[in-house]
Every structure is written in C-alpha cells, then in structure tokens.
Amino acid sequence: MPELPEVETTCRGIRPHLLGKTFQQIIVRNAKLRWPIPQDIHQQLHNEKIISVERRAKYLLLKTKMHTLIIHLGMSGSLYITDPNTPPEKHDHVDFLFNKKICLRYTDPRRFGAILITDQDLTKHPLFIKLGVEPLTSDFNADYLYQHAKSRGIAIKNFIMNSHIVTGIGNIYASEALFLAGIHPTRATNRIAKSRYTKLTSAIKTVLEKAILAGGTTLRDFVNGEKKPGYFSQQLQVYGREGETCGHCKTIIKKIVQGQRSSFYCPRCQR
DNA sequence: AGAGGTACCTGGCAGC
DNA sequence: TGCTGCCAGGTACCTC
Numbered sequence: 001m002p003e004l005p006e007v008e009t010t011c012r013g014i015r016p017h018l019l020g021k022t023f024q025q026i027i028v029r030n031a032k033l034r035w036p037i038p039q040d041i042h043q044q045l046h047n048e049k050i051i052s053v054e055r056r057a058k059y060l061l062l063k064t065k066m067h068t069l070i071i072h073l074g075m076s077g078s079l080y081i082t083d084p085n086t087p088p089e090k091h092d093h094v095d096f097l098f099n100k101k102i103c104l105r106y107t108d109p110r111r112f113g114a115i116l117i118t119d120q121d122l123t124k125h126p127l128f129i130k131l132g133v134e135p136l137t138s139d140f141n142a143d144y145l146y147q148h149a150k151s152r153g154i155a156i157k158n159f160i161m162n163s164h165i166v167t168g169i170g171n172i173y174a175s176e177a178l179f180l181a182g183i184h185p186t187r188a189t190n191r192i193a194k195s196r197y198t199k200l201t202s203a204i205k206t207v208l209e210k211a212i213l214a215g216g217t218t219l220r221d222f223v224n225g226e227k228k229p230g231y232f233s234q235q236l237q238v239y240g241r242e243g244e245t246c247g248h249c250k251t252i253i254k255k256i257v258q259g260q261r262s263s264f265y266c267p268r269c270q271r
Numbered sequence: 272a273g274a275g276g277t278a279c280c281t282g283g284c285a286g287c
Numbered sequence: 288t289g290c291t292g293c294c295a296g297g298t299a300c301c302t303c
Contacts, residue, residue, distance in 0.1 A: 002296060002297090003296060003297090006296075032280095034279070034297090034298085034299085058297075058298095072297085072298090073296090073297090074279095074280095074296090074297060074298090075280090075295070075296055075297055075298095076280090076281080076282090076295085076296075091281085108280095109280080109281050109282065110279085110280045110281050110282085110295090110297095111279080111280055111281080112279065112280070112297060112298080113297090127299095152273075152274090153274095154273085154274070154275095158274090158275095161297095163297090163298075170296055170297070171295090171296060171297085172296060173296095217296075218296095219295080219296065220282085220283080220295075220296085221282090221296095222296075259274095259275075259276085260275095260276075260277090261295095262294085262295090273303105274302105274303085275301100275302090275303085276300105276301085276302085276303100277299105277300085277301075277302100278298100278299090278300085278301095279297105279298100279299100281295100282294105282295090283293105283294090283295090284292105284293090284294085285291105285292090285293085285294105286290105286291090286292090286293105287289105287290085287291085287292105
C-alpha cells in the first residue's frame with residue numbers, strides 16, 4: 001500500500017479541493033472492499049460540508065459536523081480529484097461528487113481498502129482505539145520505543161511495522177529506516193541498546209519526511225491526489241535492490257523473508 | 272499477552 | 288501465445 005508518506009501525500013493533494021465542499025452524490029459501483037461500504041453512506045453524508053481533511057495512521061479522515069468518512073487505501077488503493085465526466089475505469093469503485101466540476105474518485109484493484117462512516121469519537125472507534133503513536137510527533141521517541149521493546153523478543157522489523165506500537169511504517173520504509181540506523185532486520189528487540197533506539201527513531205522520521213517531500217514511493221500503481229506518481233523510489237537504498245551493491249560499503253544487498261514479507265538489508269552495514 | 276499464520280483480491284511478470 | 292505459479296505498498300482475526 002500506500003504507507004504513511006503516500007497517504008500523507010494524498011491527504012495534502014486532495015485537501016485544498018475538498019475543504020468547504022458539500023457532498024452531493026456518492027456513486028458506489030462496487031461496495032465489496034475489506035468491509036462492505038455502508039449502504040446508507042449517501043443518506044448520511046448528503047448535503048454535509050467537509051470541515052477538515054486529515055490523516056491518522058494510514059487512514060484518511062474527511063470530517064463533517066456530524067460524521068467522519070474513514071478511507072483506507074489498502075495495498076493498491078488511490079484517491080484522486082477528477083472531472084465527474086471522466087469515464088470510470090475497471091477499478092474505480094466509488095465517486096464522491098461535490099459539484100459539477102469536482103469528483104473524488106476511489107480506485108483499488110485488490111480491494112483491500114475500506115470506506116466507512118462513523119459519528120463516534122474516533123478515539124473510541126474500534127479501528128483507532130488500539131493504534132500506537134504517530135511517528136512524526138514527539139510522542140514517538142527512543143524512550144517510548146525502548147519501553148515497549150525491552151520486554152519482547154521479536155524481530156525489530158516486525159516490531160516497527162506493528163501499528164499498535166507506531167503507525168504508518170510499512171514494508172518499504174521499515175527496510176529503509178533499519179538500513180539508515182544500521183540495525184539488522186532480524187535483530188531481537190530486547191537485544192538492541194537504548195542508544196540504538198535513539199538512532200532508529202530519528203532514522204524513521206528522516207525516511208518518512210524525505211519520502212513525503214518526494215511525493216511518496218510509486219512502485220506499480222500509486223498516484224497522489226492529482227493522479228501523479230511519487231518519486232521516492234529513486235531514493236530507496238535497499239528496498240527492491242537485492243543483488244545490487246550497498247551505496248556505503250559495496251557489499252551485495254540481501255533479501256530475506258520475515259513474517260511472509262520481504263526484507264532487504266546490507267549484511268555489512270546492518271548488525 | 273504476545274507471537275505467528277491465514278485470509279481477503281487482482282494484476283504483472285518470469286518461466287515453461 | 289497461453290498457461291502456471293509467484294509476488295506485491297496492509298491488517299483484522301484466528302490459533303497456539
């Protein structure tokens with residue numbers, strides 16, 4: 001999926017088009033996502049005005065006075081602004097129409113994403129209640145990470161990808177951040193010194209911030225709110241570079257599988 | 272409570 | 288050209 005930088009890029013891309021706009025019509029061509037799109041979504045949102053467009057973890061939140069529209073892009077989802085007259089393609093499952101010129105279109109070939117609506121306080125919503133801290137805030141620091149890490153013995157890569165600890169870090173940026181911090185992806189969380197957690201937290205923040213500046217990473221099909229790709233893939237140091245040489249020490253980059261996901265690392269730079 | 276595996280779904284690609 | 292098998296940015300839910 002879209003990881004945090006891609007969701008943030010989408011959020012920033014669509015926000016200026018949507019703030020202050022009123023939902024007029026919602027066209028659902030295929031409601032079968034991770035969970036079915038609520039059948040009464042149109043009735044709930046009709047004539048409601050968008051007062052904020054935010055991101056929490058990898059969720060996009062479009063808030064009105066009464067409701068929050070929750071959108072998750074899953075593995076292959078994109079959201080972009082288009083002309084409502086543009087004919088929908090095969091995987092364009094939902095259109096949110098705001099006036100004759102603005103259409104927010106949701107596309108998702110694999111349909112692992114989700115579109116939900118709630119009038120609940122999000123801090124009490126089941127999808128949000130257990131979420132960990134945002135990595136780009138001061139709540140995410142070496143103390144926090146170390147406190148949660150020292151009592152566990154799982155691989156550090158799986159640990160930083162656990163959204164109940166810290167949100168938004170997916171498979172690409174987990175590999176990239178560990179490379180930057182010089183930590184081997186299989187190293188057990190309780191066998192890493194606190195000083196290395198300091199390095200890791202700053203590496204995670206650096207990687208995510210740089211990716212946001214580049215507009216995210218486009219590997220296959222990700223596009224931002226204006227239907228343009230992101231350019232961070234050109235800056236990836238290890239992800240997808242198995243067999244190539246490490247930019248620091250020229251050692252061959254390795255690929256292993258951890259928890260059914262590929263990890264990429266430099267066996268010399270990362271211990 | 273924590274860890275690990277499974278399921279959801281489609282498309283692209285390598286290999287035959 | 289066409290088939291098969293594998294891989295892919297996520298995460299809730301199940302079992303142990």
